[in-house]
Amino acid sequence: MEITTNRLIIVPCKEELLSDDVDVSDHINFYLHEIESDPSLIGWGVWLVFLKETNQFIGDIGFKGKPHNGVVEIGYGILNEAQNNGYATEAMEALIHWAFQTKEVVTITAECLSDNKPSIRVLEKLAMLKTDEDEEMMYWERNLEH
Numbered sequence: 001m002e003i004t005t006n007r008l009i010i011v012p013c014k015e016e017l018l019s020d021d022v023d024v025s026d027h028i029n030f031y032l033h034e035i036e037s038d039p040s041l042i043g044w045g046v047w048l049v050f051l052k053e054t055n056q057f058i059g060d061i062g063f064k065g066k067p068h069n070g071v072v073e074i075g076y077g078i079l080n081e082a083q084n085n086g087y088a089t090e091a092m093e094a095l096i097h098w099a100f101q102t103k104e105v106v107t108i109t110a111e112c113l114s115d116n117k118p119s120i121r122v123l124e125k126l127a128m129l130k131t132d133e134d135e136e137m138m139y140w141e142r143n144l145e146h
Helices: 026-037 087-101 117-125
Strands: 008-012 046-051 057-063 071-078 107-113 129-133 137-143
Touching (some): 008 087, 057 087, 087 107
Parallel strands (some): 071 107
Antiparallel strands (some): 057 071, 107 137
């Protein structure tokens, strides 16, 4: 399973894909442990994002578990040195499209810190609609029919 965009290659995270240039954070370690016991989670967790031209790792995106009642939450993290190039928007759009194509997802949700202007811009570009906000967080969603 692989998603290719104009500039990116996006693949579900598996231990054999990890190398010295992939920052293995706590959420990646947790996901790798989870797929050992439940391989059906592959695709519904962490995906690694690489530049197509150089195969350089630039971040990760993914879902926070399998869809529940047609709803899945998405998140992302692009390395500082790769930010402000549109990679987050490009990768997220491709993964949203993939999720809707599975026929298991009708709504994708996301959240970000209220003061995270770059993430807010990405979510707005993805046609995500702000559904709620509190002092710290903003909550977003995009439905299949959008």
